[in-house]
Amino acid sequence: MSPHQPATGAHPYQDPARTTEERVKDLLGRMTLEEKAGQLFHTMVTIGPDGTLVDDPAQAPGQTTAPHMVTAQHMTHFNVLGAAGSREMALWHNRLQEMAAATRLGIPVTLSTDPRHAFTDNPGTAMMAGPFSQWPETLGLAALADAELVRHFADTVRREYLAVGLRVALHPQIDLATEPRWSRIPGTFGEDADLTSKLVAAYISGLHGPGGALGADSVAAMVKHFPGAGPQKDGEDPHFTYGREQVYPGGYFDYHLQPFKAAIAAGATQMMPYYGMPVGTEHEEVGFGFNKGIITGLLREELGFTGIVVADWGLITESDIMGEKHPARAWGVEHLAPAERLLKALHAGVDQFGGENCPDLVVDLVRAGRLDESRVDASVARLLAEKFRLGLFDDRRYVDPDQAEQTVGRPDFRAAGAMAQRRSATLLKNTARAETPLLPLAGRPRLYVENLQPDVAADYADITADPADADLAVLRLNTPYEPRPGLFESFFHAGRLDFPENDLKKILNLLDTVPTIVVLHIERPAVIPEIAERCAALLATYGASDEAVLDVLFGRAHPEGRLPFQLPRSMDEVERGRPDVPQESTDPLYPFGGTFGGQ
Numbered sequence: 245m246s247p248h249q250p251a252t253g254a255h256p257y258q259d260p261a262r263t264t265e266e267r268v269k270d271l272l273g274r275m276t277l278e279e280k281a282g283q284l285f286h287t288m289v290t291i292g293p294d295g296t297l298v299d300d301p302a303q304a305p306g307q308t309t310a311p312h313m314v315t316a317q318h319m320t321h322f323n324v325l326g327a328a329g330s331r332e333m334a335l336w337h338n339r340l341q342e343m344a345a346a347t348r349l350g351i352p353v354t355l356s357t358d359p360r361h362a363f364t365d366n367p368g369t370a371m372m373a374g375p376f377s378q379w380p381e382t383l384g385l386a387a388l389a390d391a392e393l394v395r396h397f398a399d400t401v402r403r404e405y406l407a408v409g410l411r412v413a414l415h416p417q418i419d420l421a422t423e424p425r426w427s428r429i430p431g432t433f434g435e436d437a438d439l440t441s442k443l444v445a446a447y448i449s450g451l452h453g454p455g456g457a458l459g460a461d462s463v464a465a466m467v468k469h470f471p472g473a474g475p476q477k478d479g480e481d482p483h484f485t486y487g488r489e490q491v492y493p494g495g496y497f498d499y500h501l502q503p504f505k506a507a508i509a510a511g512a513t514q515m516m517p518y519y520g521m522p523v524g525t526e527h528e529e530v531g532f533g534f535n536k537g538i539i540t541g542l543l544r545e546e547l548g549f550t551g552i553v554v555a556d557w558g559l560i561t562e563s564d565i566m567g568e569k570h571p572a573r574a575w576g577v578e579h580l581a582p583a584e585r586l587l588k589a590l591h592a593g594v595d596q597f598g599g600e601n602c603p604d605l606v607v608d609l610v611r612a613g614r615l616d617e618s619r620v621d622a623s624v625a626r627l628l629a630e631k632f633r634l635g636l637f638d639d640r641r642y643v644d645p646d647q648a649e650q651t652v653g654r655p656d657f658r659a660a661g662a663m664a665q666r667r668s669a670t671l672l673k674n675t676a677r678a679e680t681p682l683l684p685l686a687g688r689p690r691l692y693v694e695n696l697q698p699d700v701a702a703d704y705a706d707i708t709a710d711p712a713d714a715d716l717a718v719l720r721l722n723t724p725y726e727p728r729p730g731l732f733e734s735f736f737h738a739g740r741l742d743f744p745e746n747d748l749k750k751i752l753n754l755l756d757t758v759p760t761i762v763v764l765h766i767e768r769p770a771v772i773p774e775i776a777e778r779c780a781a782l783l784a785t786y787g788a789s790d791e792a793v794l795d796v797l798f799g800r801a802h803p804e805g806r807l808p809f810q811l812p813r814s815m816d817e818v819e820r821g822r823p824d825v826p827q828e829s830t831d832p833l834y835p836f837g838g839t840f841g842g843q
Contacts, residue, residue: 257637258350264632268625274349277610277617280624281603282318286356286554286596289313289322295335297343308601314343314353317603321354321596321627323414323557325367327374330408330652334645337409341641351628352636356412356466361401361661363787364430364767366735367566368483376404377657382416383766384668384786386433387805391446393664398450400657402463407651409643411634412464412514416447418503419472419518421809422496423823424769425479427725427736430786432474434808435826436836437499441506448510458513460635466554467507469518470532470543472500475824481736482519488531488575490520494825497525505547513551513630515543516598519559521575530576533559534585539593552626557599560585565732583609590615595623665785665792666801671840673782675759682759682781684799685716692758695720700790704798716780717760718797719751720790723770742771742815755779763793769811771818773833807838 256262257271272280289310292298299311313319322340327333337355344353357371362381364370377400379385385394401413417431418440433440444467449456451463458464473482473490480487504515517532517539527537533555543549556573557563560582563570571578574585583605586597609615634640674681691705692714698707701718708714724747726739743751752774754760759780764770766784776782783803785793795801810832812818821828827836 260638264629267632267637268628271349271351271628272621272625275624277607277620278603279318279349279351280617280620281606283320283351283624283627284596284606284620285317285319285601285603286321286323286598287313287319287601288325288599289340290325291328291333291336295328295332295339297336297339310340311343313601314340315347317601318347319601319603320344320351320631321356323356323358323598324410325371327360327371330375330648331645333375333408333652334643334648338642338645341409345641352631352641354412354631354634354636355410356414357405357410358414359431361397361404368732368735369428369431375653377653377661378665378787378789379661380665380668380785380787381430381767382433383430383808384664384788384805386439386443386808387668387670387786388664389439389443389806391442394443395446395450396660397664398447399453400450400660402451402453402461404652404657405463406461407643407648410463411636411640412466413451414466414468414516416444416465417468418444418507419469420474420500420503420826421769422474422500422826422828423476423479424741424809424812424818424821425738426474426476426768427479427481427738428473429769429809430767433503434836435474435810436808437502437826439808440503444503444507445510448507448512452511457511458630458633460633460638460640462634464513464630464634465507466514466516467504467512468516469556470504470515471497471517471538472504473518473520474500476520477523477823479738479823481738482521482531482573482575483736484733485571485575488519488521488573489523490518491523492525492824494822494828496822496824496826499826500824501547504543508547508549512549513633514554515549515551516554516556517594519556519573519575528576530588531559531574533594534574534577534588534592536592544593552595552623552630553593554596554598555589555594559589560597560600560605561602563599568730568732570732587615590619590623595626662789662792663801665788666795667803668786668805669788669793669796669803670784670805670807670838671781671803672784672807672834672838673776673779674840675780677759677780683761683783683797685797686799689715691715692717694718694754696763696793697790701794704794711754711758714758717754717758718763718793719754719760720763720765720793721751722765723768725768737767740771740815741768741812741818743775748774751775752778761797763797769809769818771812771815771833773813776833805839807834807836810834810836811838
């Protein structure tokens with residue numbers, strides 16, 4: 245039999261004619277404790293050069309190699325880091341599946357990924373688009389508030405992921421952006437629970453594909469971060485010790501639950517609790533991944549979720565991230581040893597541990613009589629059932645490298661993403677010139693540009709290096725943030741939302757020298773009152789190429805987006821705000837849903 249043909253008939257679990265329940269029961273009964281323990285871990289793995297498997301630890305710093313994890317630790321769930329060409333990704337996937345097929349029971353690998361279809365370059369939260377089609381960030385989809393577009397986007401993600409063997413999306417992120425300083429806002433749908441609920445249902449529908457239910461042509465959505473990670477104290481993120489507290493001074497805990505209820509109703513099969521620990525609520529003050537009241541009491545018993553619960557990455561052991569040591573994110577249980585942390589999380593209701601590969605801890609706990617094997621069986625059964633539903637034991641174990649090349653980054657997918665970049669832009673100000681709005685621009689003005697490629701702009705206008713010689717200027721800016729120490733930490737853009745004094749002075753000097761169109765990439769709600777007052781036009785984007793921006797400015801595309809959150813008027817307003825309360829300002833610089841010409 246070819247290595248790319250599924251095994252059939254030898255055992256009931258290999259028979260596609262049997263029900264998922266029958267196949268799970270048969271396979272579970274054949275597994276050793278060690279093989280079961282391996283299923284409970286879901287860690288990172290790297291694609292080797294030209295699609296090879298990385299078997300040299302020196303090529304994967306801080307990681308155990310895939311061959312060791314598959315063959316010695318019996319692990320079959322991996323989060324793919326980095327990228328390669330679509331053919332190389334497909335070849336690598338097939339080699340990994342061949343290795344898994346050669347193990348005693350031949351349990352296939354399930355590959356997951358963080359988002360890959362936008363512009364975010366934080367390796368802890370998302371990947372650059374690479375060979376995949378490139379769309380605006382999730383905030384841009386929210387700006388359009390178009391459920392059908394979100395469904396189409398997620399369906400495109402599904403088809404591109406399927407082509408290279410990616411079967412679990414570590415998204416959508418449906419936290420609410422109610423704390424403007426939080427660094428994870430770019431991955432959200434903004435601050436409104438109703439809008440997020442509508443869009444997450446469409447997102448899951450697109451990932452599942454035709455028919456709606458999870459199947460062999462689906463990508464499973466791991467929805468995050470239950471029960472809503474937006475209300476971070478002072479806007480800090482619980483990837484780091486100083487950001488571990490999640491607070492609800494406004495009493496809006498249930499408001500943050502609404503999108504998760506919508507996700508469950510839409511058929512989400514996997515859920516990720518966040519790192520944060522609730523402070524000042526009725527719940528135990530430990531991280532959500534250790535919190536039985538949250539996972540078992542609220543998620544499973546009250547909300548009726550029957551799927552897989554995957555702990556966020558790195559709750560149990562210290563990790564090496566980009567060459568830096570980071571403590572386990574065991575907030576509230578830092579005093580416990582790794583085995584005790586793992587035991588508490590399992591008793592809380594966690595099925596699988598992200599970013600960890602320590603199945604020996606599970607084996608030791610069972611053999612010491614501290615953990616019933618039946619508890620392990622319950623989680624393994626859920627994980628195996630997902631593999632069967634995704635067709636991984638059958639026709640979906642392998643992918644076609646030729647088909648991968650034809651599908652990933654297909655011209656129509658790229659065109660749809662490029663159009664969404666343009667449509668999602670939000671025009672906030674458009675100063676009249678001679679009784680005519682400045683935008684769209686006409687003809688070939690003399691243009692001075694900053695943070696925009698001059699050679700691209702030269703296709704639209706005559707470029708000058710001196711703003712004093714220009715008719716207009718175009719200035720691209722990013723939302724301000726406070727640089728943090730440490731390589732990994734520096735990717736999380738947190739802290740103040742206003743420009744430092746020296747930077748603001750330079751910006752305003754340009755605005756006073758020449759009429760300037762400010763194009764602001766909004767990844768958080770920037771505080772820009774002086775800029776908004778003195779610029780000639782203000783365009784908000786959420787992930788857009790220079791070409792997309794210029795097409796909007798010159799009227800080749802129409803900006804349709806509306807702000808998915810308020811833009812505050814001052815940092816004082818931000819600091820006085822309650823982290824869990826949406827649309828709290830009574831006098832924002834620009835309102836939720838704002839656009840030029842009003843709401």
